[in-house]
Amino acid sequence: MDLEKLLSIQDKCINDNPPACITECPIHVDVKAFIGEVKKENFEEAYRIIKKRIPLVNLIGMICDHPCEKHCVISKDGEAIAIHELERAVVTYGKKAKIKVLPIPKNNKKIAVIGGGISGLTCAFDLNQKGYKVVIFEKEATAGGSLLNITDHKLDSNTIQEEISELEKQGIEIRLSNPITEEDLDNISNEFGAIYIGTGNWSREFNVDPATLQTERENIFVGGKIISKCNSIIQSVFTGRCAAVSIDRFVNEKSLTALRTNEGPYESKLLMSYDYIEKPHRIKHSRVYSKEEAVAEASRCIQCECHKCVKACKHLQTVKLDPKAYIRTINQNERIILGNHYANKTINSCTMCGLCGSVCPSSINMADIIKETRQSMVEKGKMPLSAHDFALKDMKFTNSEYFELVKHESNHDKSTYIFFPGCQLSASYSEEVVKTYVYLTEKLPGSVGLYLGCCGAPADWAGQKELFDSTMGKIQENLEKMGNPIVITACSTCFNNFSKGLKNSRIRSLWEIFLEEGIPEEAKRGNGKTLMVHDACTTREEKEIHESIRKIAENLDYKIEEPHYTKETTKCCGFGGNVFFSNKQFSREVSKDRIKDSENDFLVYCAMCRDLFVLNGKKSYHILDILFGNDKNEISEMNVPTLSERRVNRLRMKKYMLETLWGEKMEINSEHDDIKIILDQNLRDKMEEQLILDSDIKGVIYNAEKTKNSFYNPNNSHILAFNRVINITFWVEYEKTEEGYKIINAYSHRMDVAGV
Numbered sequence: 001m002d003l004e005k006l007l008s009i010q011d012k013c014i015n016d017n018p019p020a021c022i023t024e025c026p027i028h029v030d031v032k033a034f035i036g037e038v039k040k041e042n043f044e045e046a047y048r049i050i051k052k053r054i055p056l057v058n059l060i061g062m063i064c065d066h067p068c069e070k071h072c073v074i075s076k077d078g079e080a081i082a083i084h085e086l087e088r089a090v091v092t093y094g095k096k097a098k099i100k101v102l103p104i105p106k107n108n109k110k111i112a113v114i115g116g117g118i119s120g121l122t123c124a125f126d127l128n129q130k131g132y133k134v135v136i137f138e139k140e141a142t143a144g145g146s147l148l149n150i151t152d153h154k155l156d157s158n159t160i161q162e163e164i165s166e167l168e169k170q171g172i173e174i175r176l177s178n179p180i181t182e183e184d185l186d187n188i189s190n191e192f193g194a195i196y197i198g199t200g201n202w203s204r205e206f207n208v209d210p211a212t213l214q215t216e217r218e219n220i221f222v223g224g225k226i227i228s229k230c231n232s233i234i235q236s237v238f239t240g241r242c243a244a245v246s247i248d249r250f251v252n253e254k255s256l257t258a259l260r261t262n263e264g265p266y267e268s269k270l271l272m273s274y275d276y277i278e279k280p281h282r283i284k285h286s287r288v289y290s291k292e293e294a295v296a297e298a299s300r301c302i303q304c305e306c307h308k309c310v311k312a313c314k315h316l317q318t319v320k321l322d323p324k325a326y327i328r329t330i331n332q333n334e335r336i337i338l339g340n341h342y343a344n345k346t347i348n349s350c351t352m353c354g355l356c357g358s359v360c361p362s363s364i365n366m367a368d369i370i371k372e373t374r375q376s377m378v379e380k381g382k383m384p385l386s387a388h389d390f391a392l393k394d395m396k397f398t399n400s401e402y403f404e405l406v407k408h409e410s411n412h413d414k415s416t417y418i419f420f421p422g423c424q425l426s427a428s429y430s431e432e433v434v435k436t437y438v439y440l441t442e443k444l445p446g447s448v449g450l451y452l453g454c455c456g457a458p459a460d461w462a463g464q465k466e467l468f469d470s471t472m473g474k475i476q477e478n479l480e481k482m483g484n485p486i487v488i489t490a491c492s493t494c495f496n497n498f499s500k501g502l503k504n505s506r507i508r509s510l511w512e513i514f515l516e517e518g519i520p521e522e523a524k525r526g527n528g529k530t531l532m533v534h535d536a537c538t539t540r541e542e543k544e545i546h547e548s549i550r551k552i553a554e555n556l557d558y559k560i561e562e563p564h565y566t567k568e569t570t571k572c573c574g575f576g577g578n579v580f581f582s583n584k585q586f587s588r589e590v591s592k593d594r595i596k597d598s599e600n601d602f603l604v605y606c607a608m609c610r611d612l613f614v615l616n617g618k619k620s621y622h623i624l625d626i627l628f629g630n631d632k633n634e635i636s637e638m639n640v641p642t643l644s645e646r647r648v649n650r651l652r653m654k655k656y657m658l659e660t661l662w663g664e665k666m667e668i669n670s671e672h673d674d675i676k677i678i679l680d681q682n683l684r685d686k687m688e689e690q691l692i693l694d695s696d697i698k699g700v701i702y703n704a705e706k707t708k709n710s711f712y713n714p715n716n717s718h719i720l721a722f723n724r725v726i727n728i729t730f731w732v733e734y735e736k737t738e739e740g741y742k743i744i745n746a747y748s749h750r751m752d753v754a755g756v
Contacts (some may be wrong), residue, residue, distance in 0.1 A: 006321070034050050
């Protein structure tokens with residue numbers, strides 16, 4: 001796995017980019033954070049936050065001209081958050097906050113600041129924080145500059161004097177009634193390492209670098225209105241701060257320009273979707289917000305963040321990771337040579353549905369990353385065998401002689417089309433698969449062959465690239481032997497895998513065929529019934545399939561409800577990525593997360609989507625229920641086959657089709673087919689949960705009865721036996737009866753035991 005490439009992808013994630021209210025603030029006050037604290041009624045913590053960025057906070061916080069507000073995203077359709085009024089409330093109610101002040105070691109370097117206004121005071125404040133001896137030269141008898149001209153209720157002269165006195169307590173020297181002229185600069189230069197001119201005007205114009213505020217005289221820097229050409233309070237603060245950074249670097253002979261790209265206002269990269277957010281009116285006030293009013297106004301803030309993927313994806317919500325953090329976790333997991341790979345369970349709990357990528361403004365698709373990660377884990381031998389064991393064994397069964405079948409239509413030696421129903425539809429809807437095949441042979445010109453098997457999706461999801469490639473290669477080879485017919489798929493995953501993986505083969509969706517060739521006469525009409533359509537996640541990019549399903553339903557008089565996440569942004573049902581087998585509890589959570597999107601019954605076209613929704617209590621129709629007028633739609637768990645029944649259904653369907661359509665007998669029997677087992681529903685449920693099949697139980701009994709390798713309990717006549725199959729050990733407690741073998745208990749563990 002290319003870890004450098006992986007890490008470069010995380011840089012595309014915009015979620016940790018600050019919102020516009022922060023980036024458009026010249027000094028980047030953390031607006032989001034301090035409003036968040038106000039929302040929690042924590043004014044003192046909010047004060048600590050703004051004090052980190054605002055010098056002379058008791059002054060500037062009361063009179064800032066708040067350019068940030070016009071960039072508030074909700075102002076596009078409503079009233080911007082009253083950021084400045086909240087700032088004033090924070091200064092009013094939070095300034096008693098205890099703030100730990102660390103002693104600042106002095107560096108014995110002196111800096112001159114000309115002008116005791118906003119810009120000069122800011123520059124002096126920042127340089128003092130860096131350990132410089134700062135002297136302010138002010139021509140008037142009182143420092144403060146334009147601050148002294150503010151006469152409205154926002155500021156009083158006592159506050160100004162208190163803040164200036166505080167600067168003097170910190171060691172800043174202020175020389176009042178001490179004007180400095182152009183002629184004085186040379187003399188000052190001899191005494192001070194650098195000079196900052198922050199006056200409202202100067203006798204001549206300087207040639208100034210706009211990025212560093214350095215003049216042609218290298219030790220002189222200018223700011224304030226000389227540069228901003230406006231009366232903006234916060235802009236003057238910015239020039240003083242910018243100059244302080246430049247002076248510090250100049251004195252220490254460091255680059256004045258390095259790493260200063262986002263200094264000052266800049267456009268935020270954070271993209272916000274606020275269409276579904278309520279935008280109440282701004283809270284009105286008289287002079288300063290009361291605490292209650294401030295909390296109410298702060299509650300209007302939507303706390304801007306992207307997180308579109310997290311808001312959409314149940315997996316990202318559960319693991320509490322956004323793509324950037326997830327990629328870091330994968331990187332750490334990959335770099336472990338020995339020891340525990342703690343992220344394995346997280347990585348194997350992703351459904352790989354691709355929803356995150358479809359909603360991400362930067363198109364970061366965790367499904368692709370997880371797929372590559374799983375492949376790397378397999379290559380390194382770090383993939384837990386238990387995670388995908390059942391899915392891979394089920395795939396092996398499906399592609400074995402028990403189910404796989406490739407045949408031309410009866411009495412034909414070539415195929416114009418070939419129907420590939422897929423393994424899960426054949427397991428849940430075997431009768432409808434037969435009906436569909438007959439429909440295709442009757443409706444389509446030319447002949448229609450049949451291909452029973454699995455497309456290899458479980459191997460692809462498990463990171464078993466070699467197995468998946470060999471499976472696709474075998475399918476390609478079989479299709480070529482059949483004359484490369486047009487492949488008709490019913491399964492969305494098969495359609496997706498074949499469209500991407502098969503060469504020289506045309507792939508068509510069964511649902512398009514139904515729409516083109518006509519709906520069966522026995523189709524069940526809806527009479528205006530509303531169904532919420534759930535699109536299979538493997539059809540994100542397949543607009544034709546989306547439209548076909550909807551048109552079929554509408555033609556049969558069903559009304560369609562579109563959920564918020566639909567078509568290219570559809571959610572997963574909980575089966576994808578083998579999660580149904582690797583993390584069954586989470587699979588249920590994913591299903592339930594989708595179920596809550598509508599009160600209406602669902603319409604689906606993936607067999608596993610339908611089965612999982614039904615298992616979790618949602619009445620759901622597969623499109624074949626409608627097309628063939630089934631009564632399965634009175635939904636209960638009895639309508640969903642167990643894992644054992646799924647295999648039996650495939651086998652029976654193959655036998656039935658061979659016998660009725662081709663007149664052939666299928667003679668494949670397991671050595672323990674004759675073993676009859678008896679078990680109650682509670683044990684059946686437990687077996688489903690632990691992925692134990694009837695055939696696994698029969699295998700244990702067959703082995704125990706044949707080898708006598710078992711434990712006998714004379715107190716109750718129970719027999720305890722086990723059978724190890726590769727890395728899985730099945731244990732069964734049973735007793736012999738006249739009707740067969742009564743199963744008392746069963747369990748399994750999937751692990752490798754060293755030395756065994």
